[in-house]
Amino acid sequence: xxxxxxxxxxxxxxxxxxxxxxxxxxxxxxxxxxxxxxxxxxxxxxxxxxxxxxxxxxxxxxxxxxxxxxxxxxxxx
Amino acid sequence: xxxxxxxxxxxxxxxxxxxxxxxxxxxxxxxxxxxxxxxxxxxxxxxxxxxxxxxxxxxxxxxxxxxxxxxxxxxxxxxxxxxxxxxxxxxxxxxxxxxxxxxxxxxxxxxxxxxxxxxxxxxxxxxxxxxxxxxxxxxxxxxxxxxxxxxxxxxxxxxxxxxxxxxxxxxxxxxxxxxxxxxxxxxxxxxxxxxxxxxxxxxxxxxxxxxxxxxxxxxxxxxxxxxxxxxxxxxxxxxxxxxxxxxxxxxxxxxxxxxxxxxxxxxxxxxxxxxxxxxxxxxxxxxxxxxxxxxxxxxxxxxxxxxxxxxxxxxxxxxxxxxxxxxxxxxxxxxxxxxxxxxxxxxxxxxxxxxxxxxxxxxxxxxxxxxxxxxxxxxxxxxxxxxxxxxxxxxxxxxxxxxxxxxxxxxxxxxxxxxxxxxxxxxxxxxxxxxxxxxxxxxxxxxxxxxxxxxxxxxxxxxxxxxxxxxxxxxx
Numbered sequence: 001x002x003x004x005x006x007x008x009x010x011x012x013x014x015x016x017x018x019x020x021x022x023x024x025x026x027x028x029x030x031x032x033x034x035x036x037x038x039x040x041x042x043x044x045x046x047x048x049x050x051x052x053x054x055x056x057x058x059x060x061x062x063x064x065x066x067x068x069x070x071x072x073x074x075x076x077x
Numbered sequence: 078x079x080x081x082x083x084x085x086x087x088x089x090x091x092x093x094x095x096x097x098x099x100x101x102x103x104x105x106x107x108x109x110x111x112x113x114x115x116x117x118x119x120x121x122x123x124x125x126x127x128x129x130x131x132x133x134x135x136x137x138x139x140x141x142x143x144x145x146x147x148x149x150x151x152x153x154x155x156x157x158x159x160x161x162x163x164x165x166x167x168x169x170x171x172x173x174x175x176x177x178x179x180x181x182x183x184x185x186x187x188x189x190x191x192x193x194x195x196x197x198x199x200x201x202x203x204x205x206x207x208x209x210x211x212x213x214x215x216x217x218x219x220x221x222x223x224x225x226x227x228x229x230x231x232x233x234x235x236x237x238x239x240x241x242x243x244x245x246x247x248x249x250x251x252x253x254x255x256x257x258x259x260x261x262x263x264x265x266x267x268x269x270x271x272x273x274x275x276x277x278x279x280x281x282x283x284x285x286x287x288x289x290x291x292x293x294x295x296x297x298x299x300x301x302x303x304x305x306x307x308x309x310x311x312x313x314x315x316x317x318x319x320x321x322x323x324x325x326x327x328x329x330x331x332x333x334x335x336x337x338x339x340x341x342x343x344x345x346x347x348x349x350x351x352x353x354x355x356x357x358x359x360x361x362x363x364x365x366x367x368x369x370x371x372x373x374x375x376x377x378x379x380x381x382x383x384x385x386x387x388x389x390x391x392x393x394x395x396x397x398x399x400x401x402x403x404x405x406x407x408x409x410x411x412x413x414x415x416x417x418x419x420x421x422x423x424x425x426x427x428x429x430x431x432x433x434x435x436x437x438x439x440x441x442x443x444x445x446x447x448x449x450x451x452x453x454x455x456x457x458x459x460x461x462x463x464x465x466x467x468x469x470x471x472x473x474x475x476x477x478x479x480x481x482x483x484x485x486x487x488x489x490x491x492x493x494x495x496x497x498x499x500x501x502x503x504x505x506x507x508x509x510x511x512x513x514x515x516x517x518x519x520x521x522x523x524x525x526x527x528x529x530x531x532x533x534x535x536x537x538x539x540x541x542x543x544x545x546x547x548x549x550x551x552x553x
Contacts, residue, residue, distance in 0.1 A: 003098065004497065005499075006087065007099070022497070029545060029549045030549060031105050032102070032546075032549075033545065033550070034105075035101045035104060035105050049108055050109070050112065050113075053109050063106070063122060067102050068110075068122075069103075069106065069110050
């Protein structure tokens with residue numbers, strides 16, 4: 001539900017294939033688990049986040065703007 | 078000129094769990110921002126050009142253009158009635174400006190409720206259309222049709238008030254329109270009477286005339302789509318690239334379903350029909366000639382009865398069109414009839430989607446699913462050996478669902494290691510036996526969803542979250 005259909009596709013340009021969506025879904029799943037589990041055990045929370053962030057950047061076309069903190073003065077591409 | 082609007086209704090199914098997941102992802106990025114340092118963080122992202130204003134155009138839709146809009150368009154094309162199409166999820170958000178423009182250029186809007194679950198979605202869309210046309214195009218006629226209408230009419234809480242809630246519409250077409258849509262639209266365009274159409278309710282001087290009827294056509298009368306109309310007419314304000322057909326499209330092998338799952342309304346609203354093999358083959362031929370690569374069979378469960386599926390699969394396998402196929406199919410049927418796996422492979426099916434729904438025998442009996450969940454791995458292996466991917470859907474929260482039944486589901490999902498798992502929180506939908514006999518199941522509808530003896534809908538995020546964590550750790 002939702003991750004593969006409603007969330008992961010938002011990280012891609014038109015013409016993305018199923019394998020790319022699937023890979024991104026997997027990373028997003030890992031991010032969700034990391035954050036939910038992090039509430040319970042906070043070991044290596046920061047290093048885990050960085051590694052997942054890099055994995056997400058490598059897997060997707062871009063990060064949708066609405067997921068980012070937007071109060072920053074930056075030129076969006 | 079007619080405008081066909083098909084609201085695909087994906088967003089209205091977004092629920093509390095979608096909200097929880099989106100909030101978690103936002104919090105993840107917020108934490109990174111803090112960890113890396115504001116400037117560094119934004120430089121890192123912007124340097125890679127990795128911030129987008131929006132995602133892909135298809136808003137979570139597996140088919141860019143729905144079969145519904147192509148079928149309706151095909152019928153109008155044959156009758157020589159020009160039209161444009163808006164076919165997307167959340168059409169007001171995604172095509173609001175185009176709707177404002179088009180409702181002033183056409184005489185009739187034909188609005189499909191086929192994918193719409195919440196009557197509020199349609200009510201809001203009608204208000205939106207009227208708001209932007211009442212002064213500039215006051216004679217605009219709005220025609221409503223589709224399965225949503227039928228299920229709302231069946232819903233005791235809505236039925237009697239249906240025409241009042243949807244008062245902005247002029248015509249309500251109940252049942253299937255394959256035989257009448259073209260002639261009906263021509264009559265409405267000419268301002269002629271539609272009183273002789275069965276199942277078409279119409280307003281005249283604020284009176285409601287005619288009565289709703291669930292009109293259903295015979296298998297041989299189900300319309301066949303002509304996908305070439307995509308190149309002739311305006312789909313989604315030309316957002317859709319006319320030079321390319323959609324990669325994946327839907328096709329109906331029939332209508333109705335052989336099975337009687339208690340959470341589903343399909344078998345209660347539509348009788349079971351299957352097209353002839355030659356009709357299906359002709360439609361497939363049309364698809365590959367139009368450079369379409371993938372075909373999804375949308376007519377509920379594909380494999381039963383075998384007297385239908387075996388001849389179809391054999392013929393598709395023999396003809397070897399350059400197409401890949403996807404269908405709903407029961408794994409227990411494949412376990413009992415292993416030859417189906419070979420036929421599916423020979424016919425170039427690449428994906429089978431199965432409504433597993435639960436791994437608990439007890440829950441499956443209550444759902445009337447009639448299969449043994451512990452016997453799934455044989456079919457999965459048969460299909461996997463032939464490079465056919467298996468996707469399953471799971472419903473969490475059926476009456477009787479407990480931690481133990483969810484553990485049974487986890488166990489089956491872990492053992493079978495499916496290619497894709499779709500998790501759904503239980504939806505108690507009007508028109509289903511579960512909804513209509515809800516007292517028998519101990520279900521109470523609440524302002525936030527539902528509650529029964531063993532679970533409440535407000536607990537779903539916790540259970541779904543738990544299931545996602547388990548699956549992420551225990552499946553491929």
